[in-house]
Amino acid sequence: MSNFRHGISDTLVLAKRSFLRIPRAPDLLLSFTVQPIMFVLLFVYVFGGAIVTPGYDYVDFLMPGIIVQTMAFGGFVTALGLAEDLKKGLVDRFRSLPMSRSAVLAGRTLADVATNTVSIAIMIVVGVLAGFSFDAPVAHIAAGILLLLLFGYAFSWVFAFIGLSSSSPEASQSLGFILIFPLTFVSSAFVPVDSMPSALQAFAEVNPFTIVVDAMRSLFLGAPAGNSVWAAVAWSIGIAAVFAYLSVAKYKRAVVR
Amino acid sequence: MADVAIEAEGLRKFYGRVRALDGIDLRVPVGTVLGLLGPNGAGKTTAVRILTTLLPPDGGSARVAGFDVATEAAKLRSKIGLAGQYAAVDENLTGAENLEMVGRLYHLPKGEPRARAAELLERFDLSDAADRLVRTYSGGMRRRLDLAAALVARPPVLFLDEPTTGLDPRSRLGLWETIESRVAGGTTVLLTTQYLDEADRLADRISVIDHGRVIAEGSSDELKDQVGGEHLEVTLESESDVEAAIVALEPVAAERPALVEGVLRMPIKQRRGTIAEAVRILNDAGIGIDDVAMRRPTLDDVFLTLTGHAAESADGDGDGEESGGER
Numbered sequence: 001m002s003n004f005r006h007g008i009s010d011t012l013v014l015a016k017r018s019f020l021r022i023p024r025a026p027d028l029l030l031s032f033t034v035q036p037i038m039f040v041l042l043f044v045y046v047f048g049g050a051i052v053t054p055g056y057d058y059v060d061f062l063m064p065g066i067i068v069q070t071m072a073f074g075g076f077v078t079a080l081g082l083a084e085d086l087k088k089g090l091v092d093r094f095r096s097l098p099m100s101r102s103a104v105l106a107g108r109t110l111a112d113v114a115t116n117t118v119s120i121a122i123m124i125v126v127g128v129l130a131g132f133s134f135d136a137p138v139a140h141i142a143a144g145i146l147l148l149l150l151f152g153y154a155f156s157w158v159f160a161f162i163g164l165s166s167s168s169p170e171a172s173q174s175l176g177f178i179l180i181f182p183l184t185f186v187s188s189a190f191v192p193v194d195s196m197p198s199a200l201q202a203f204a205e206v207n208p209f210t211i212v213v214d215a216m217r218s219l220f221l222g223a224p225a226g227n228s229v230w231a232a233v234a235w236s237i238g239i240a241a242v243f244a245y246l247s248v249a250k251y252k253r254a255v256v257r
Numbered sequence: 258m259a260d261v262a263i264e265a266e267g268l269r270k271f272y273g274r275v276r277a278l279d280g281i282d283l284r285v286p287v288g289t290v291l292g293l294l295g296p297n298g299a300g301k302t303t304a305v306r307i308l309t310t311l312l313p314p315d316g317g318s319a320r321v322a323g324f325d326v327a328t329e330a331a332k333l334r335s336k337i338g339l340a341g342q343y344a345a346v347d348e349n350l351t352g353a354e355n356l357e358m359v360g361r362l363y364h365l366p367k368g369e370p371r372a373r374a375a376e377l378l379e380r381f382d383l384s385d386a387a388d389r390l391v392r393t394y395s396g397g398m399r400r401r402l403d404l405a406a407a408l409v410a411r412p413p414v415l416f417l418d419e420p421t422t423g424l425d426p427r428s429r430l431g432l433w434e435t436i437e438s439r440v441a442g443g444t445t446v447l448l449t450t451q452y453l454d455e456a457d458r459l460a461d462r463i464s465v466i467d468h469g470r471v472i473a474e475g476s477s478d479e480l481k482d483q484v485g486g487e488h489l490e491v492t493l494e495s496e497s498d499v500e501a502a503i504v505a506l507e508p509v510a511a512e513r514p515a516l517v518e519g520v521l522r523m524p525i526k527q528r529r530g531t532i533a534e535a536v537r538i539l540n541d542a543g544i545g546i547d548d549v550a551m552r553r554p555t556l557d558d559v560f561l562t563l564t565g566h567a568a569e570s571a572d573g574d575g576d577g578e579e580s581g582g583e584r
Contacts, residue, residue, distance in 0.1 A: 006364055009361070009364075010361075010362055013358055013361045013362060014358075017347060017350060017354075017358060020349065020350060020354070021349040024349045024390060025349055088343055088344075088345060088348075089341050089342070089343030089344075089345035090345045090346070090347060092306075092311055092339070092341055092343070092345060093339065093341070093345040093359075093406065094362070095310070095311050096309045096310065096311060096334060096337065096339040097334060097359065097362045097363060098331060098332075098334040098335035098362075098363060098364065099362040099363075099364075103362075
């Protein structure tokens, strides 16, 4: 029991550490404030006019997709931070302390939830200013925000694994982008899936991003949900569980570079 | 455990075909300092990493503070402090926040982390910088903070991996004094270094390691004696007198004097009166003397003799093969 209590307190100590970084090295702040705004404006006003989305205004179609993408990338701070901790020997220090083996990772991923919350708020405001409107009961909208945070949390664990696996902070960042960009673009996030060539379409239909984006469209816009909400929750929990396991295993064997 | 704080038997670690550790035995009594001395890549850091549970050994066993590194790692960690080759502190926290964080992660009782942080900052001369972000600290300040972090929980066993590499002489001296005061208080220290003066000053016993094996073990004096006793060194005013001087000094020299870089160097028959005797002989022979000195072998000589190379010959950046180099 005291192990469990220590685990929680260690995680909070380290989440606080990750969190304190934000105002002190505000360069990262750009990536979860300015960057999402830029993406929204870019897609709505540059690509929007050229993309046909039957049944929706493009801005309505886009917002659930682009927020999901932002959530997926929100965890890159975890990858970057872990790669830096490894490089600077901090992981060695933490691993030599009588603390929980998962707290360094759990602390960072927890801090990501807070920054992801900020990103969601900013994007919704910008989206509304650009013409987005919800078309669903408040409870569904709230559930949608929770789903976004859960999905973002799952990807923080993916990034934790990337951060522990890459040779430098820079490498962790590009590795993350290379892995996640294709997944977000070959999905229903930005264009209707049936506009893609059939091979891509087949991939896009089973892509968890499509499932989560579809779930978000049903929760924010009242689109027919099918099983997509439960499937999205299942995918998120599954991704989080698999990558949390892999990351903690990797962390235990982590070596200074 | 009782009187032995660190005990290792036959520790082995392989990286592919490289034998980083090839069967190392160590024994450090409580309250003493063991210096692990060796060139870059000798396996010093690997040994520390195994003893601090960061790395599992491929063979052998080790106990620290009575706990087995393999099976009781969690308990062991609450008994040790580690300061590595890196100043492992968070740049985006203040000095005080760094130490408090470490105190919380050691699960010190409530209130204690903050009090300990203040106390250590004071002791390490960092009070003025306590509330500044560490990224504004100088290299020496970071190292001091790093060592302070290792001391937060007053661990009975301290591992210091090249604690003064890259520090200026003043900071080095300060760190040495701190380490000495910990040892006076009963702390056991395992120190790796490539600086011989550091081992000479701090270590009660020294294990010289090279290519993953202990090639010599003993106190600083014992090691020096292994290399040979005292030597007489004579510098002549004129090199043309060398042959004459060699003949003349025969009565005091235990072996034929050798000329090394312009200095006549010879083992002596006895210590007492030898310098006066040598001066008298040379004066009588009309040979001008520039300098006469008695010299004990230094650890440098020990090192050179034992390993066939000087201690600081390599690139001076830690144990190359295991840390992968730099930061």
